[in-house]
Amino acid sequence: MNDLHEMFEDAFTSLEAPFAFLDRTALDVNIDQILKRAGNKRIRVASKSVRSVPVLNHIFARSDQFQGIMSFAPEEALFLIEQGFDDILLGYPTVDEPAAQKLAETGKQVTFMVDHPAHGAMLERVGDRTGRIIRVCIDLDMSVKFPGVYFGVYRSPLKSGDAIRKLMNEIAPMRHLQVVGLMGYEAQIAGLGDRPDGTFDLKTAAIALLKKRSISIIRERRRKAVAALGEFTEVTLVNGGGTGSLESTRAEDDITEVTVGSGFYAPHLFDRYREFRHREAAGFALPVVRIPKKGMMTCMGGGYLASGSADALRLPKPWTPCNVQLVSEEGAGEVQTPVIIKGNSLGIGDNIYFRHAKAGELCERFNELHILDNFQYNGTKWKTYRGEGKCFL
Ligand SMILES: Cc1ncc(COP(=O)(O)O)c(C=O)c1O
Incomplete structure (x- = not known):
């Protein structure tokens, strides 16, 4: 053997x-590599890709460049607050009004994701009932449509500065909401390996081309969306990226923070990127x-x-x-x-x-x-x- x-x-x-195990030596190598890859951007930790409180604590203890958590569910965010974490960005909109209310009542820094006026209306009700100002982030869709190929994921319907303005016209008058920024997750760069089949072939070449084209489209879209949002409010949070896109996401001036989760454990889907290789x-x-x-x-x-x-x-x-x-x-x-x-x-x-x-x-x-x-x-x-x-x- x-x-x-x-x-x-x-x-x-x-x-x-x-049994499952975690090689802490490799984890530390990955943490240090992620700190380098993120350049001078703050790093928000995607808890869905960690799902262990001691691991989260270990990551945060290693550098204060790690700031805040991207949580995947309001009940999770509540649990994390009980564990002492603060500055939680809910990465996805919720329709769980009771949980949103409990979160608002904690008085901690929690930011909710919206991409539809209905999300705003629900949070406005929560703000009204709790007497709290609810922090809100808008999810900008980063998918790119090429002839014959939809490159990205189906999440937010908002793809442009105009779409942001339209949503803001509806939610800006809501008295209990404070829109603080934008998130744009470029899944087709961050979560799609360069060699999905582990081989170099035509598909690999096509992906490389589509990724390259997407990066410049994404940059421009995000710049315009931030400017549009800036017409309504002070933009203090511009979140982007994931493990697979740190190099391109951090290069954007508008970005205030990048998100990382999977790179800590480095599961095997993340063996397929050209620009980095984390330790198993x-x-x-x-x-x-x-x-x-x-x-x-x-x-x-x-x-x-x-x-x-x-x-x-x-x-x-x-x-x-x-x-x-x-x-x-x-x-x-x-x-x-x-x-x-x-x-x-x-x-x-x-x-x-x-x-x-x-x-x-x-x-x-x-x-x-x-x-x-x-x-x-x-x-x-x-x-x-x-x-x-x-x-x-
Ligand atoms: C909104 C959002 N941001 C960031 C990430 C990046 O996470 P990871 O680094 O685990 O790929 C994800 C993962 O799917 C996500 O859904």
Whole structure:
């Protein structure tokens, strides 16, 4: 077997698989790399891609360039406030009025996302009932339509300065709202690998071209939208980006902060970018429980598929030993995951180590992350949201 496999097996002898782990040495390398990649911009941490309070605390303790959290749900934001976090930007609009009210009542700095007058009207009611001024951020859509290709995601309908003006004409008169800024998440740069299939082919070349064209369109769109919003209010927050776009997002003068989440754990979908490579920091171990025939082994558990388009990329990826691959007909199963092993085999009770396709979703499968330091495990475990008995979405 290879060295990495032996090092994991030696470190984790006291644990029974399945378990998830976080290599804190690699996490720290990733944190430092993210700080560099973000240049002089403040970094908001996308908690959906972390889903563990001790990990969030660890990230914030490393640098004060990390400021604020992008939360994915109001109940999560409430939980984070209870844990002592402040400056929370809800990355997505909510229609959960009771939770929005509870959040407003905390009196903490919470900023709600809107892209429709109905979002504004709901928050205005909350402001009216609580007597609080509600901070609001407008979500600018960053998708780009090329002939025959829609490059981006379907989220906000607002794509221009004029669309921002139109929305502001409706929500600016709402007495309890304070619009503080704009968010534009360029998913087609931040979340789309340069080599989605892991190969260099025509598709790769097309993606490179579309990404390049998108970046200049995005920059111009954001500049105009910030100017339009500035006609109504003082713009103090301009958020953009994600792990995959730090280089291009930070280059925009209007941007006051970038968002990062996935880059801390570096799941395998983030192996596919040209401009950076983070260290594999999070993984999980499955025990070999059966040997159906020579050259094959079957593990217990493993069907931790990532959300998104249901393709093979969403499957977990065998990490070590490196001579292991999934069986394409079966993929990763609910309770049984068979693998093909070429060359040296393992025995019953040995572990195979995998990586998830995405970052935070791994934490929805395990109660804790076992912490590895320089390939030593001393029993330290950090709770995930699930381990805290929390499930927000
Ligand atoms: C609105 C928004 N901003 C930023 C991000 C970036 O997160 P990550 O760094 O985990 O890719 C995401 C992730 O999907 C997002 O939805």
